[in-house]
Each structure stands twice: as structure tokens, then as C-alpha cells.
Amino acid sequence: MKEITGTTDLKSNILWNTSGTVFYQGCLWLMTVLVARMSSDYQNAGMLAFAMSVGNIYTAIGTFTMRTFQVSDIAEKYSSSNYIAFRIFTVGLGFILCAIYGIIVSPSIETTLVILSFLLFKADESFVNVFYGCDQKAKRLDIVGKSQFIRGLLIIVLFVLGMKATDNLSLSLCCIFFACIATTIIFDRAQTKGTTSSIAPSIKKSQCFTLFKICLPTVVGNVIAGLIVSAARQYFGIAFGEEALGIYATVATPCVIIQVLAQNLYAPLLLPIAETLHDEGAKEAWKKAAKMILMVMTVSVVLSILLITVSTPLLHFLYGNTILPYVNVLPMALLVMSEIAVSYAITDVLIIYGKLKQTLMLSFIAFICMGICIIPLTNAWYMNGLNATLIIAYAIAIIYGLITIYFSVKKDDDHR
Template sequence: MKQLSLKKLKLSDEDNFRKNFIWNMLGMTFNSFNSLFYMVIVTRINGTNEAGIFTLAFSVACLVYYIGIYSGRVYQVTDQNGIISDKEYILQRVVCFVLLLLISVFYCIFNQYSGDELVIFLLLCLMKGFEALSDVFYGVMQKHNELYRVGVSLFLKSLISIISFLVLDLVTKNLIISILFMDLAWIVVFLIYDIPRTSVFLEKREKVCLHHIRDLFLTGFYIFIVNFLSVYIVNAPKYAAGGLLSNSFQAIFGIILMPATLMSLAVQYFIQPYLLQLSNHFVNGEIKKFNSLILKLLMIIILFGIICLIGVYFFGIPILSLIYGIDLNAYRFDLEIIIIGSVLYPMSIILSSALTTVNITFLQFILYLITTTFSFFICPILISNFKVSGASFAYLCTMLVHFILYFGTYVFLFKRNILFKYKK
């Protein structure tokens, strides 16, 4: 009888893991592919000039997003000591949301944006702000083993926002109105789904300690810097191209970079469901299981990357040209270069998640600082001399340097038995 109960419990855990994995993958897929759909819609309806503005604005919004999430959900979910409550995590994220909005405004003022360009930048930053705010509620759901609800939320937001964006842009051909309704979709689902689904897990009488929120900012600082720089290095060629290429060429580079962006986002399919397992292996001192799981995730990315590389070689340019309505045959080699780089970066993300789980953060800050410095100098040089091809090579070089740094660091820590000597 006892064995039967244990068997049922095991099956229940497996079913719950499967449900979490499937819904999380579905939600992340729609959320990841939305940026692709937005670019297709803007390019076809509004033209390459506005598509170039949208591409740069969306990239900046993705950068300030990491101000909004600060230390991020990985740190929140893998925090096993229970000292900081869910309410305190949420309040800290609200402060970050306000900072995100203020910094977005200052960024636009500094760059002297005005008119439609100013409004487009601010609206996209607002959308990413609510995405960051939602993420802390997702962390609460995930800690209570309800990751599938995160997938449902992302699915609803992505589907409603892309439909509203498409319909309104077709009717009005006005980017501002289209983005405004896209923002409203995120806000409405956040209010009617995220908050009610999370509130059941919050202790209503639990007090909030301001010094805990202060501690969150202090202990999560290096993770924040790592997350922020991670977005910068992925988009460094795009930011550099903003001052060196015309809007049309920016749009073209944004199009051929899109598959790489999707691959970088898609790695979260594999990481998120395994975060609790990584954390448990760490807490239990199961270093062999910990490393086996990391190796498994790396092999999945490599296999996925090989399939993508072959598929893109034969079908990438024709499909992108058909989707966007632009002749991209001159950029076939550039696309292959970018795909190779896009395989290296997700592997770095997996190694980064492993180091974050075992609370190695300052060292990651150093690794990202090295990569950022490298990309800061190499991107303008290559883009100035080789235009779009230079941007593609700059992306590959940056990703290669980043992966070598992370892989070498992880192997060094593992061989020296340092990996499990840190505790949160």
C-alpha cells in the first residue's frame, strides 16, 4: 500500500513537471517570437525606415528591462534560505519598475529624441517595464511549483498583444497607436491574471522589512550588472550600428539578427524548468548530478544549434526574404555567421545560471566586463569598415570571446573543487 502511494506521488510529480515544462515552453515561445512578428509587421506595413527606428527602440527597451528585473527570477527562485519574503521581492521589483521608467525618460532626453520617435521609445520601454514587473510574480508562482501559470500568462499576453498590434497597424498604419494597445494588453493580463494567481501565496499579515529590500539591492547588484551587460553584448553591434548605419541598414541587420535573438531567448525553455533541480543538487551537495544536468542542457543546445545551422543554410534567406518582403540574398553568409554566434551564447547562459545557483556572481561580473569592453571597441571598427558584414562578424567575435571566458572559468572552478564552496 505504501509502495502504491509512493508510485502515485512519483507519477503526480512527473505529470506536474511535464505540465510546467509544456506550458512554460508554449508561453516562452510566443513571447520570444513576438519580436519577430513585430518586425515583420512594421517592415511590411510601415517600411524599412520606421522598422529601423522600431528595431533600435525595441533593443533599448530590452536593455532597460534588465534594470526592471534587477537580480532576476533565477536568484529569486533559487533562494532557499527563506529570509526574504515574496512580498519583499515584489516591493523591490516595484522600486525597480519606477527606476526603469525614469531612466528611460532620461535616455530619450540625453539622445534628444522628439516627436513620434520619443513616444515609440517610451511606449516600448513601458511594455518591457510591465514584463519586468510580471516576472517577480512569475517567480512566486514558480517557487510554489506552478510554472505552468507563468506559461499561461505569457501566452495570453503575447497572443493578445500581437493580434491588437497587427489589426491596429493595418487599420491606422500608425506605430504609436499600435504599440499603445500592445502595452494595454500586457497591463490588463497583469491585473486580471498575474496578481490574483499570485496573491493566494502571499501572507496577508506578513510584515515587510525595508532593510531586507536594501539587502536585495546589495546582494543582487552583481547579478543585475551581469544581466544588464548580457543584453548589451548581444545587442552591441545593433547599438553601434545605430550611429554608423542608416535606418534601412539597421532594419536589415535587425532582420538577420532576429534568428539569433530567438535562439538566445529559447534557451530559457530548457533552463527554467530545471532551476529548482539545480538548486536542490547544490543544497544537497550533489556535484555529480549538478554537472550532469549542466552537461545535458549544453548538449541539447549544441544539437539544437546544429539543426538550426543546417536549416538556415538551405532555407534561412529565402524564408526571411519572403516574410519581410525584402531581398536578402546578399546577406546569406552573414546570417550563417550570426547563427554560429547564437549557438555559443545560450551555452554561456547555461553556465551563467549554474554559477548564479552556487552564488558565484562577482566573478561573472568580471567576465561580462571583459566581454563588454571587447565588444565596445571591436563593433565600431568592424561596422565602420564592413557595414552589415562587419556587424555580423562583431556579433560572432563577441559571442566566441564570451563563451571561452565562461567555459574556461567553469572548468577551472570544477577541477579545483571550488564550485560548491559558496552558500547563499
């Protein structure tokens, strides 16, 4: 491996990773605000929300949920070149599958074009994630943070210019895609070269098949996890209209800050947990993992309280009087996002512990619960019925995940 220069301190890594990624996700959220403000109605907001829901599914396939597995590969069974080559394969596969899915579920031609444009953007986002894995393993999350700052700024500037110049959502998303892929080639590729031995794609068929087989349960689980929210929102959009979905997404999107901040605060802690598991066993690793999950819960609660406190003036400032009748959707949406953040943390712990099949079961349980609840609860409580459905689904999945980790630690402890 090449000599690493730059900041490798844990606190610096947390600061750079969190600030950069929160800025990036904040820009994605701001894009949903701008699309509503720059349009005469909520139609564009609804199409973008629909495309984002398909994009969530694509992220699971495109990244193949390899980041945590890649970082926890302490023994370096697979090289950076292997992971990069495998990512090229999964990005292409995911695009084809999600493009077909998007065309099938799309309610209009306009929405289909928006979905395809957004998938191009997500393809680049999914690919650069493998570079981020190399950076994280080298304890250089400062590179990730800088990359996210650059991308966030480009997204907002080009989205505004694209909407003003063309008044076309799909063309504006294409502009963002070209800017982000240029960032991957010019900035990320050059930076990641300095953190690992080689980034030239290289993988044997046997290695590709083995990686595919090992990670497939988690990928299917994450596709299902993406479908939990996506399918629920898509059903809501089909049942109650794209404008209703646009309104819900407009109110609920600020809640994403909880998931983003929580995930990126704990991301630098995954490598130390994996190292502890490798060196000291499951019980010692769980002590660190439990603190991480508790931190996610604490951050989620604090942010939820803050957002509820300022929700009415904030939403009024961003969207005007038309959004005020729907402010009551926010508190339950915050609880949904808090549960999602916790479930993602538990899923990452399960991956580190090698319980990849159990990550599939966790998502499957939540999806089944969602499918059972979505129709009666949305019919009864409209937008908050959507929130109630997701709250129930994720609560049950979280309980399952914690029980699984408990028995895994107990088994390892008994064995020792």
C-alpha cells in the same frame, strides 16, 4: 504556502513553459515582420529595433536579474512579498534610467516616442516576471505558459489594429501595453495567489538594501550584457543609418528563436540544479548543469541548421525581393544568438553557485571585446562585421565562464 493544484511534473512544466514562451517571443518577432510589411520603407523597423535595443537594457534593471536568484532561494530567506515589493522598486528605477538614456541616444523625436512607448510595455513584462518566479518555485510553469499565450495573441491583434487605425508605431505599442498590464492584473495576479502564501508587497529597508547589494553585480553584468548587442546595433544604426539597422534587424530577428527556445527549455532545470547544490554540493550540481549547457548547445546547432536551410525562401516569403541581398547575414547572426544562449545558461549557473560578481566580469569581458572590434570590423565587413564582433566577444566570455565554474567545483570538491 498554499496547497498547489495543477501540473507540477517536470516534463509538463518544460512543455508549457517552452511552448508558451516561444509563442510569445514568436509574436514579438512577428511584430517586427509586420512593422516592416505595414510600412512603406524600413524606417519604422529601424525605430522599433532601436527601441528594442534600449528595452534589452531595461529588462536587466527592471527585473534586477532576480528570477534565477529567487528560484534558487531554497531556504526562503526572502518571501514572495519581499520579491514583489523589490520588483516594484526596480521597475520604477529602471524606467527612469532607461527613459533618460533613450532620450539621450535617440536619433530623432519619433524614435524617442517609440522608445518610451516600448519601455511602458517592457515595464509590465519586467514586473510580471516576479510572478513567474513564484510560479516556477511552486513548479507551476504551466501558469507561465498560459500567460505567455494570452500575451502573444493580444500583442499581434492589437498591434495590427493599432497600426491600421493610427498608422503610428508609438500609439500601437501603447495599445499593447494596456492589454498586457490588464493580463497581469486579471490573470497572473489571480493565478500566482494560489502558488504562494502572499503576493502583497512587503519589504523592510534593510532587506531591500541587502537584495540590492547582493544582486547588483549580476544586474550591472546584465545591463552590460544588454549593452553588448544594443550598443553594437546602436553604433551600427548611427554609423550606417536607421534603414540599414532596420534591414539587419529584419534579417537577424528570426535568430532570437534560438535564444528563446534554449532558455525556456532549460529554465525548469534551474530549480533541480539549485536543490542539488543545496543538498549534495557543487560537483553533483555541475553534472546536471553540464547536461543543461550541452542541451543548449545542441538545440542551438539543430535550430541553426534548420533556419539556414530555409532562410532564403522564408525571408523572401516574409519580406519580398528587397531582403534577398542580405540573406548572407543570417548564418553568422545565428552563431551570435547561439553563443548568447550558451552565455545566458552559464550566467544562470554562476548565479546558482553564488558567483554573482563573476557574472559581472563575464559581461564586462564581452563588452570590452565588442568595443575593440566594432568599428574596424563593421568598416571592413558591414553587417557581417557586426556579427563577427559579437561572435568574438561572446566566445571569449563563454571561455571565462566555464573556467570560473571549473575552479568553483574544484574548490568545493577539495573542501569536501
